[in-house]
Amino acid sequence: xxxxxxxxxxxxxxTETLHVESSLExxxxxxxxxxxxxxxxxADEPAVRGLVQAVDEWVTNVTVHGYRGAPGPVxxxxxxxxxxVRVRIRDAAPVFDPATSxxxxxxxxxxxxxxxxxxxxxxxxxxxxxxxxxLPAGGNEVIITRPAATA
Amino acid sequence: METSVERxxxxxxxxxxxxxxxxxxxxxxxxxxxxLYGEGVRTLxxxxxxxxxxxxxxxxxxxxxxxxxxxxxxxxxxxxxEAFHAVQADAESGNRQEQLRLVAPNPAIDTxxxxxGMKQILPIFxxxxxxxxx
Numbered sequence: 607x608x609x610x611x612x613x614x615x616x617x618x619x620x621t622e623t624l625h626v627e628s629s630l631e632x633x634x635x636x637x638x639x640x641x642x643x644x645x646x647x648x649a650d651e652p653a654v655r656g657l658v659q660a661v662d663e664w665v666t667n668v669t670v671h672g673y674r675g676a677p678g679p680v681x682x683x684x685x686x687x688x689x690x691v692r693v694r695i696r697d698a699a700p701v702f703d704p705a706t707s708x709x710x711x712x713x714x715x716x717x718x719x720x721x722x723x724x725x726x727x728x729x730x731x732x733x734x735x736x737x738x739x740x741l742p743a744g745g746n747e748v749i750i751t752r753p754a755a756t757a
Numbered sequence: 758m759e760t761s762v763e764r765x766x767x768x769x770x771x772x773x774x775x776x777x778x779x780x781x782x783x784x785x786x787x788x789x790x791x792x793l794y795g796e797g798v799r800t801l802x803x804x805x806x807x808x809x810x811x812x813x814x815x816x817x818x819x820x821x822x823x824x825x826x827x828x829x830x831x832x833x834x835x836x837x838x839e840a841f842h843a844v845q846a847d848a849e850s851g852n853r854q855e856q857l858r859l860v861a862p863n864p865a866i867d868t869x870x871x872x873x874g875m876k877q878i879l880p881i882f883x884x885x886x887x888x889x890x891x
Contacts, residue, residue, distance in 0.1 A: 630779075630780050630781035631781055633779050633780060633781055633812075634777055634779070634781070637777070637779075637810065655864075655865040655868075658810070659810075659812070659865070659869070662779065662810075662812055663812065663813060666779070666780045666812060666813075666814070669780070670780060724813040724816065724817075724873065725812070725813040727872075728813055728869065728872060728873075731872050
């Protein structure tokens with residue numbers, strides 16, 4: 607099932623929401639949605655590309671490692687937050703804190719880098735903030751932010 | 758993603774990629790490249806001219822094919838960091854993979870190739886004819 611909505615809060619901030627059931631087959635649709643909304647919110651093309659890559663990598667992670675290929679809810683909210691475009695992604699998969707995944711540091715010898723996800727390294731590389739919290743009722747929330755205008 | 762295969766000779770082939778390479782289809786690219794190797798192809802050109810997007814899964818596919826065309830067994834395609842480590846190890850050792858060549862990645866894909874170390878091990882050419890000339 608897929609639903610989209612536009613929510614305007616009392617301060618006039620507009621949030622575009624997308625709900626999907628996780629599967630590898632919906633990744634293209636998620637990317638298309640982020641591409642469309644980020645452009646609508648004024649993001650330049652490098653910012654659009656970075657946000658698309660980051661969201662795709664996280665939703666892939668949730669699909670493959672969180673839900674282990676089974677369908678599960680994924681809710682994606684996109685809004686303009688001052689100079690930034692902010693994306694919030696929620697799921698109901700087992701808690702996974704990406705902070706436990708290693709930061710990419712080329713100075714660390716390969717054999718000493720712990721196991722983790724290559725996609726996580728790309729998210730960190732392409733966005734200015736990447737924050738995670740475990741939801742009280744279970745599941746994960748990540749917030750990914752990138753300036754709409756690339757320096 | 759659509760793929761098209763051109764057999765240039767018994768030992769040389771080009772796979773053209775159109776669309777988006779992600780976690781839903783990267784296994785198919787590995788299978789296609791491995792199949793060509795099994796048929797005797799020893800130089801594989803991946804034409805990325807029509808490729809609009811590449812996820813980290815695509816990097817795993819590229820490195821798997823680099824190993825195959827070097828004559829090694831591919832690693833587990835779901836291995837994540839292990840693939841990244843292997844890429845970096847090859848990059849740091851200057852172990853370039855001339856048997857696998859890339860053509861015309863767009864700026865977004867070029868960034869992903871750069872950040873993951875693939876640009877250091879796979880030669881990149883501006884067009885198909887330059888890649889075939891080597």
